Amino acid sequence: MALFRTVPVNAVKVCRQLPPLSSASSRPAVLSTRTIYERDYRRPGQEPDKRWPWQKIRFDFSKGVEGVRKHFGLLKDEFFQRWEGPEGRPLIEHMLEQTRVLWEFRGPESLGQWVISTDQEIGGRSEAYLKLGRNNTTCLLYGTLSSVPPRDGETRYSGYCTMRSKQPLGAFDRKKHHDWSSFNTLHLRVRGDGRPWMINIAAETYFSHQRDDIYSYFLYTRGGPYWQDVRIPFSKFFLSSRGRIQDDQHVLWLDKINTIGFTLGDKADGPFQLEIDFIGVCNNLAHTEEFAYEAYKRNPEV
């Protein structure tokens, strides 16, 4: 007696789109992939993606060869870089370094280091696009914000768009981190349209509860044709988790930074634009503050 309906193999599309909403009848009912995929983002109102792992991979020989060449090349570089010094440069450079330009948009390959996301992930209507600005010297993030919530019965608020850098990866896709411990200030050169943006820095965490821990600060843009140099000390960044500012505030430790991102969510529908010339870090010797927020004891003993 068949306990469940089997899914014919060619009926499962191996693609990156979300599965259709009404396909409950063709799912195996005995074993569940829910425990494996619980961690991934589930679009509200959508059934979770219940395909098995082997149904999601594309097996291809040339992809394998290319992967082997790329990763072994990276491994060889990592190995020989150690002879030079920390991060592949001589120690004297590390000691004398006071500024570093991290992201500079000078060609199409620089856009590949960034990931754009909007509330279309949850069914909203905002749009965002990233392209190189004039003369291929800047990047332009532009689009339209729409705070109409998606009609899925769960979501109440909507209207955001964000641009986030990809986490640096070493050989075999091991996570690497940015080490900004020699610096204490973030320096950006931007040209906005007067809207308030949030800068989000994600540091490396350990527990799954801290998965969405992000250190944020505001970026108020001016609008207008003039460029704006923004310098934000890292001591000003406050800790929030999933968008909620935490009571227990801590300073951002700079030795393991994963990503930096810019988010717009100011509830003002309409078009937006943000042009970024470069993103860098520098060491402001006049700034001696360690942390801008005093952490008071919430329940002091009387």
Next chain:
Amino acid sequence: MNPYVLAILIASLGMGTTITFASSHWLLAWMGLEINTLAIIPLMSKQHHPRAVEATTKYFLTQATAAAMILFASTTNAWVTGTWNIAQLSDPTAVALISIALALKMGLAPAHFWLPEVLQGLDLTTGLILSTWQKLAPFALIIQISPNMHPAILTALGLCSTLVGGWGGLNQTQLRKILAYSSIAHLGWMIIVLQFAPQLTLLTLATYIVMTSAAFLTLKASSSTKINTLATAWTKAPSLAALATLSLLSLGGLPPLTGFMPKWLILQELTKQSLPLTATIMALSALLSLYFYLRLCYAMALTIAPNVNNSSAPWQLLSTQSTLPLALTTVAALALLPATPAVLAMLT
């Protein structure tokens, strides 16, 4: 921290090690190790930063695993041989398992992966306690069971640790991670000679504790946790910068400083035991460690930046912390080599 709580925790730390030292039953020794682990946990997570809590969790998991393995091995031995006596651990499975467990407890390669991350998440004082005091109890056990331990495991652990400690510390810029890899390398030296002369292991442990204390207390006095901050230590205390250079060279094992004593005696013992290849590999891996100690000396004392570089040059203010432990450990780390004959007489 509440002074009563701090007093209880420090007393528990002392008590745990003392219990392990004084025990001849495996259960009591295991209890001492667990008391040590649990007592240091609140000290490690005192600052409540997520990274400190991460370091505490990693430390707790590794130490608890090691303690569970010790318990399992001693129970196996009791089941097979009928005795719980520490020095009579004779069942081969139990001995092998205990070796791995104690290697995990101390941070010997290849069970060393937790040590740099854990030390990085702690402040310097707690890091000092972790690197020095927490090594005493496992060493007490390992010295007692050393006659029964398999020589191949000990040699492999020793060689692996010195090589990993030297290679891993090469491109670190965070001082606590450098000291973690230095700890791994020194533990390798201690373990390799265990099968031939356990008294040399004790000597290496004692000199390592003195030298590491000097290093940690120096870093605490100059409040530096990165190489860049160390580069402006000369403005805070110029004499300390000069002496700390010598302390680091002592850690590297250069004569005529104290750190040369254990390395010399160990190499001599290995040569006497007809292991020239092992001795050569150990000496060469000591060069790797020496490279990163020299790099710290270079950053601290041999360079003055053209401008005030990556830290603000602080004023030479009077420090509020006591300098007596720093003074004692620095003198001991620099000047004890001439006492080698007396030490040898005491040990043999």
